[in-house]
Amino acid sequence: MTTFADLGLPRSIVSVLSKQGITSPFPIQEAAIPDALAGKDILGRGPTGSGKTFTFGLPIIARLAGSGASKPARPRALILAPTRELAIQIQERLDEPANSMGLRVLAVVGGVNINHHIRQLARPVDILVATPGRAQDLVNQKKLSLSEVRLTALDEADQMADMGFLPQVKKLLDLTPRDAQRLLFSATLDGDVNKLVDRFMHNPVTHSTAPVQAAVDTMKHYLFYVGEREDRNKVVIRIGARDGKTIMFMRTKHGVDRQAKKLRRAGISAMGLHGDKGQNTRSTTLQGFADGSVSVLVATDIAARGIDVHDVSLVVHVDPPAEHKAYLHRAGRTARAGESGTVVTLVMNEQRDEVAKLIGKAGVDAQTVDISTDASPAYNRALAQITGAQAATGIPVPEPGAQPAKKPAAPNKQTRQTQANKRSSSSRNGQKRGRGASTSNKPSRSTNSRRRSQ
Ligand SMILES: Nc1ncnc2c1ncn2[C@@H]1O[C@H](COP(=O)(O)OP(=O)(O)OP(=O)(O)O)[C@@H](O)[C@H]1O
Numbered sequence: 525m526t527t528f529a530d531l532g533l534p535r536s537i538v539s540v541l542s543k544q545g546i547t548s549p550f551p552i553q554e555a556a557i558p559d560a561l562a563g564k565d566i567l568g569r570g571p572t573g574s575g576k577t578f579t580f581g582l583p584i585i586a587r588l589a590g591s592g593a594s595k596p597a598r599p600r601a602l603i604l605a606p607t608r609e610l611a612i613q614i615q616e617r618l619d620e621p622a623n624s625m626g627l628r629v630l631a632v633v634g635g636v637n638i639n640h641h642i643r644q645l646a647r648p649v650d651i652l653v654a655t656p657g658r659a660q661d662l663v664n665q666k667k668l669s670l671s672e673v674r675l676t677a678l679d680e681a682d683q684m685a686d687m688g689f690l691p692q693v694k695k696l697l698d699l700t701p702r703d704a705q706r707l708l709f710s711a712t713l714d715g716d717v718n719k720l721v722d723r724f725m726h727n728p729v730t731h732s733t734a735p736v737q738a739a740v741d742t743m744k745h746y747l748f749y750v751g752e753r754e755d756r757n758k759v760v761i762r763i764g765a766r767d768g769k770t771i772m773f774m775r776t777k778h779g780v781d782r783q784a785k786k787l788r789r790a791g792i793s794a795m796g797l798h799g800d801k802g803q804n805t806r807s808t809t810l811q812g813f814a815d816g817s818v819s820v821l822v823a824t825d826i827a828a829r830g831i832d833v834h835d836v837s838l839v840v841h842v843d844p845p846a847e848h849k850a851y852l853h854r855a856g857r858t859a860r861a862g863e864s865g866t867v868v869t870l871v872m873n874e875q876r877d878e879v880a881k882l883i884g885k886a887g888v889d890a891q892t893v894d895i896s897t898d899a900s901p902a903y904n905r906a907l908a909q910i911t912g913a914q915a916a917t918g919i920p921v922p923e924p925g926a927q928p929a930k931k932p933a934a935p936n937k938q939t940r941q942t943q944a945n946k947r948s949s950s951s952r953n954g955q956k957r958g959r960g961a962s963t964s965n966k967p968s969r970s971t972n973s974r975r976r977s978q
């Protein structure tokens with residue numbers, strides 16, 4: 525059996541991995557790590573959840589360790605990722621192995637006060653993980669220089685090469701030395717990356733441990749024919765009430781907000797994640813989903829790529845994705861690292877053709893289940909068997925933070941007394957009633973403590 529040490533990784537990294545229970549390399553790691561350590565440019569494609577982060581991250585750490593020191597604001601490695609959540613996750617995953625080699629990893633992402641990053645860059649940083657926009661802002665303010673970058677990784681490289689990101693990514697890579705090593709990875713690495721390959725890579729080696737479609741063996745796919753929109757909405761609630769972590773994907777931010785609200789109203793601890801939410805909310809939502817306090821994450825495709833939350837057992841495409849690559853990335857939030865998982869696409873009557881084409885392009889084998897009439901006994905049985913769907917409690921779950929404000933004050937002795945005073949004074953005269961009302965508008969003790977904790 526091959527070990528990480530056999531691949532050429534230093535002992536302290538191997539020991540960090542082993543403490544995390546990670547002892548034998550996954551196929552993409554076995555294939556690509558030796559070449560990355562040898563300094564080659566790599567195009568790497570492995571299925572979702574197959575360990576690509578370590579595949580590019582660990583060789584970066586190993587190659588930087590013991591080969592000079594970094595200066596403030598001048599990282600020696602740059603990793604670009606399309607979303608803030610993904611950049612932060614990469615930083616978190618690489619932090620421990622990097623520290624074990626005496627290296628510092630920093631994530632700089634949008635939505636965080638830039639002065640915070642400027643202060644953090646004032647100390648030497650070895651590996652910078654960034655979303656392109658924030659990296660560019662720091663460069664523009666002359667607080668970041670990429671002139672000493674020796675290694676660059678683009679995670680989700682095909683997305684980084686699409687129209688939304690390409691100009692910015694090119695601009696940033698142009699600021700790195702021409703001979704810097706480049707590592708491009710994705711589960712759906714396709715021709716889109718050629719624009720970057722031609723311009724920035726030197727004789728890249730391709731490592732592909734997956735077909736273009738990048739299907740995962742341990743994943744089961746289902747198409748649920750749900751009938752009309754109203755029928756679909758009922759199904760969504762039943763599925764949301766299942767035990768276990770579920771991600772539901774929607775096409776629009778508005779759809780996310782609406783769906784999360786409906787689920788909470790039905791008694792399900794659901795939270796929405798999309799690009800218009802504040803960064804604090806985005807972080808606490810994902811954190812809550814990871815620690816299990818949020819059972820359903822309702823998200824746009826912002827959560828489709830790279831996000832690695834343990835134990836997500838079901839992914840639901842409530843709205844079908846716009847294209848087949850998005851299907852694969854969304855689906856890949858379950859069945860990670862050899863675990864099993866289920867992926868369900870809810871298909872309304874008018875969506876049948878569209879979804880059939882999409883599934884064909886994605887190259888997955890999906891079983892169709894017709895649950896379009898809830899009169900059929902198969903309806904609940906199929907739903908329950910495949911997804912664990914059950915009836916929701918119907919007891920609304922308020923949005924975090926909203927609960928205490930909406931709750932009436934607990935009828936303790938003091939408030940009972942105030943209410944009694946109010947009643948008696950209002951019955952005596954109108955002026956006093958006003959005073960009583962103003963007393964009750966004073967923040968209660970619980971409101972005060974809430975304010976302090978914000
Ligand atoms: N060799 C290994 N053995 C066991 N677990 C591993 C190994 N390598 C990585 N993992 C774990 O597998 C999970 C998935 O890894 P990672 O997030 O790197 O996948 P990925 O290939 O980047 O997926 P995606 O395409 O969705 O971004 C992580 O939780 C990671 O810690």
Ligand SMILES: [Mg+2]
Nearest residue numbers: 576577679830
């Ligand atoms: Mg990844």
